[in-house]
Amino acid sequence: MxxxxxxxxxxxxxxxxxxxxxxxxxxxxxxxxxxxxxxxxxxxxxxxxxxxxxxxxRGWRAGHRGRDEMYYEEMVKGHWERIWINGEMLCGKAHHVIYFPSREQWATLPEWTRGRQIEIVARIKQAFTPPGYEYQEAEQSNSDTLDKSCT
The missing domain is CATH 1.10.287 (Helix Hairpins)
Structure with missing residues (x-):
């Protein structure tokens, strides 16, 4: 209320x-x-x-779509490429949790993301900082936390 x-x-x-x-x-x-x-x-x-x-x-940006989805975009060959990262709205000090994909899930992402998991996750954490955001790392993530569709 x-x-x-x-x-x-x-x-x-x-x-x-x-x-x-x-x-x-x-x-x-x-x-x-x-x-x-x-x-x-x-x-x-x-x-x-x-x-x-x-x-x-800087060549990249991160943002929200709707209540639970976050995205990471990077300028690749003159246009923005996007990956979707699932999250969840919370009640409390942190208002969102971000579920980072596992290494296996990362391998299913577009070619421009390959081998750059640490860099991209660090950028997402830079854009979505605590205390408003919590992170659930790949070891804790469920297999369905990554939407593979890209635009």
Whole structure:
């Protein structure tokens, strides 16, 4: 129940307050509101540009899809190649656990990942750091913790 209050009710309350502030400000000065919206849009675009630039510079990135899946992508021959790594949402200090594949599972991944398990796992751990993430190493992993589909 606390999660519902934290993530839903608080979000709606903040949006409601923001809508009231925007309406009051619009009645006073529409130009001010449009300038503020343009400024916020500019900040979002600049942050997105620098994030993309950082990913291209280092040649890899990691992220989430949905609740339980994580991915690792690397720039290979001019385009992003992806592997999926399963995880699970948790309740507690760590909000996710990541299940790393075994050596046998790693052998089924695309060619660009072969022989680079230690490097790729280290990068994933760099992107998903404790205390928000826990890791379950290959020796503890189940055989079905890796989705072999790649894009």
């Amino acid at each position: 606390k999660a519902i209050i934290k993530y839903v009710a608080v979000s709606f309350f903040v949006l409601w307050i923001a809508a009231i502030v925007v309406m009051c400000a619009w009645n006073h000065s529409p130009l001010l509101v449009l300038s503020a919206i343009g400024g916020l849009l500019g900040i979002v675009l600049v942050c997105g540009y620098f994030s993309r630039h950082q990913d291209l510079k």
